[in-house]
Amino acid sequence: MTTIPKRVPIPRNGVDYRGKIVLAPMVRSGELPSRLLALKYGADLVWGPETVDKSMIGTIKKINPITSTINFTRYPSNASRTQPVEQKESLIYRIHPTRERRKLIFQIGTSSPTFAVEAAKLVAADVAGIDVNAGCPKPFSTSGGMGAALLQTPDLLASILTALVKEVGAVYEIGISVKIRLLETPERTEALVRKLCDTGITGLTIHCRTTPMRPRERAIREQLRMIADICRETGVACLMNGDVKNKDEALELIQEYGVDGAMIASAAEANSSCFRTQAEGGLLPWREVVHEYVKTALEVNNKWGNTKYLLGQLVPGKAEVYRKVTSSKGYTEMCEILELQDLLDQAREVDERLGLGVNYKGAVKKAKTKNKSAQAAGGSMGKAMAHGNESKKPLSERGVTATTAKDMGGSYDVECQDPLMEQGISASSVLAV
């Protein structure tokens, strides 16, 4: 007699992570156009970038009729309530309800069951699941008790998951999941996984590195089978993450370690056609991927700073056009550099809509003159002001390219140094509304 494996029931509006190769949550690199591209190339599901509960709470949901996206926007929390029009509205999170339908998992950064529930309720009707980030090792996250700090407070992490399961999962009929890292010993990892699998979650992702490990260090596979076994025993789907290069490799690793699926981050950030198997044609040349990415970014009017940052990842540093692309000032200029003739008309339209304008060269000249006159007028004060303003901008808008980011120790590291991130505001918030 064969026994039917135990499975935590998948709610009606949720998705089963079993048999799925998915795009990892990535701050900045996992914004809407990157997710849509991953889906086009064959990712089964996509995780959005970690969004901190407090940055989500207070957002207003709006439909953008031009891009057909759902936008969650807010004014800065210190904005005067009587004069909101004077404050710049920030975009915290964006969803494409048709193209991401039943494919998008919202990842939350939290250290509080109450805030987690309040924030998750805002997006629950528009996503296929809510995932809790219990793996980010960076101080901006851990200092607030979020991310990898939750691995050291398993009771709190379990209470967050239990609250989400009861108050969000059950109400909106979606699954709740968690993404963790390995603990120092297999015994400690085992105890944690057992505790989490007992909360009613439908999925668990294990990033096969410990908290102090850097992204360049090879992922550890030794504990994987044990974790997969506990998940199977308790009926929770188990995704593996860490050094998975492409779909073919993911399928092999799933077989080898008995996990249910795999999650890809860095390889997809560099070329999202890694979700195609060799039989489907395999990895595409970067020019083809860049063409598709720009087309998608234009369709959704992606904030230029984010598009430029992603192009810094997708265009090889050695390519002749790399420098020109990463210093371009708008979609039109970039399309001209990359000879994307078929996208030029759309690029002009989007530049105009985003206020980048066709006169970007003139605008740059004007800005330089302004800085010069400020310096002349204020001496060193003028200079300080010019630099001060610059340092307040998000990294992508300060011209920090992917190469610089990687040189500084991995782009996730750089994300975490962004002042916005330190304030608990996800990179999504700097996208165009």
Ligand SMILES: Cc1cc2nc3c(=O)[nH]c(=O)nc-3n(C[C@H](O)[C@H](O)[C@H](O)COP(=O)(O)O)c2cc1C
């Ligand atoms: C640019 C970047 C941003 C990331 N942002 C997040 C995030 O928001 N939430 C999260 O849980 N992990 C984040 N990570 C970690 C990845 O999801 C993944 O766990 C890690 O990169 C290991 O997978 P890999 O070896 O395939 O890169 C990020 C990684 C990168 C490279």
